[in-house]
Amino acid sequence: MKILQKIAAATIFALAALSANAIPGVTSAIPDSSGEFVYWRDNSFERESYIGLIYYDEATYGMRYYAPAIKKKPELSFLVLLTIDTEKTGVVEFTGEKVTPLPRSEDETAIINYLHDFVYELFPRRQKAGDISEITEISGEYAQFGGRVKLTYDPLLPVLNLRSITTSDGKTALEPITVGKLRSSDDESFTAFSGIPKKGKEKKFKFNKKLSKNKNEIGEDLPYSMTLDEQWEQKTPMLWLLGDAAMVSVANLNIPDGAENRLLRMMTLGSQKSYPDLQKFSVKRENDGSMEIKQTFYDADSGEFQTNRKLVKKASDGSTVIFELNTTAIAYSKNKAYFDGIFNSFKVN
Numbered sequence: 001m002k003i004l005q006k007i008a009a010a011t012i013f014a015l016a017a018l019s020a021n022a023i024p025g026v027t028s029a030i031p032d033s034s035g036e037f038v039y040w041r042d043n044s045f046e047r048e049s050y051i052g053l054i055y056y057d058e059a060t061y062g063m064r065y066y067a068p069a070i071k072k073k074p075e076l077s078f079l080v081l082l083t084i085d086t087e088k089t090g091v092v093e094f095t096g097e098k099v100t101p102l103p104r105s106e107d108e109t110a111i112i113n114y115l116h117d118f119v120y121e122l123f124p125r126r127q128k129a130g131d132i133s134e135i136t137e138i139s140g141e142y143a144q145f146g147g148r149v150k151l152t153y154d155p156l157l158p159v160l161n162l163r164s165i166t167t168s169d170g171k172t173a174l175e176p177i178t179v180g181k182l183r184s185s186d187d188e189s190f191t192a193f194s195g196i197p198k199k200g201k202e203k204k205f206k207f208n209k210k211l212s213k214n215k216n217e218i219g220e221d222l223p224y225s226m227t228l229d230e231q232w233e234q235k236t237p238m239l240w241l242l243g244d245a246a247m248v249s250v251a252n253l254n255i256p257d258g259a260e261n262r263l264l265r266m267m268t269l270g271s272q273k274s275y276p277d278l279q280k281f282s283v284k285r286e287n288d289g290s291m292e293i294k295q296t297f298y299d300a301d302s303g304e305f306q307t308n309r310k311l312v313k314k315a316s317d318g319s320t321v322i323f324e325l326n327t328t329a330i331a332y333s334k335n336k337a338y339f340d341g342i343f344n345s346f347k348v349n
Contacts, residue, residue: 038178294308
């Protein structure tokens with residue numbers, strides 16, 4: 001159950017994080033905070049390859065290249081920690097760099113140079129793009145990706161706000177895979193990322209697939225209410241567990257007006273080696289400001305997938321109520337009606 005609780009804990013931790021502007025000369029619609037990172041799959045390489053970018057402060061960043069082992073080719077991983085001159089815009093100048101491990105061949109040196117070029121090219125392009133408050137497409141020449149390309153920016157993605165790079169023939173050269181935020185100096189989520197598998201491990205679980213007649217109406221005297229049966233065990237005033245299969249949590253927070261997108265980003269970031277799959281992400285917004293978020297997380301420690309659903313609504317007292325239902329993916333797929341019933345029972349008073 002420790003695995004299920006990672007996601008809920010990460011949400012609350014992220015909401016409390018301090019904000020800043022990542023790229024020098026850029027005022028982000030959603031400010032970045034130290035430890036936020038993004039990974040893209042880079043299809044310009046012949047083998048499966050990922051590029052990661054992490055923000056520490058306005059002058060300090062980390063770049064990582066990772067390629068899993070394939071036939072006759074070992075796993076490759078390079079981490080480049082770098083500092084840049086924050087007084088310069090329109091051009092990037094390194095003031096410090098550390099490469100781990102050091103390249104041992106021309107091919108490996110070429111990868112390090114590629115990471116350099118990534119920063120040299122994309123930081124100034126992000127500066128020129130200006131304020132990104134919604135999904136924005138900008139076309140231009142980019143020799144590194146074969147000529148004419150389309151860069152798609154999305155404020156929900158941290159650091160560069162870069163969602164994808166598409167070539168002139170319609171192929172996706174760069175696509176987002178996951179995003180996250182380090183929770184502490186011991187959080188290895190950025191340096192440990194090794195891709196998201198197509199299939200995870202499946203653990204057995206036991207519970208009654210139908211809602212029991214003994215329904216519990218929870219939260220009637222609070223800003224919310226929901227229906228759970230007696231199988232659920234309340235662990236804290238705002239947290240309930242269904243064995244090792246599922247978790248329900250509720251948070252009641254005071255969120256400043258206009259911070260909805262910041263809240264959305266914070267709730268979708270992974271941590272502690274729990275990675276959201278951006279290919280399986282959706283958000284539904286309503287006119288009253290409420291949001292319903294659906295995600296799939298891969299937990300690298302356990303090898304399991306989790307299905308995560310959140311509902312964000314305003315209460316009558318002006319506070320924001322966040323309801324979260326997290327289940328193992330296998331439990332949800334085999335008992336969708338049961339869990340959907342619980343999710344749909346949640347009401348904000």
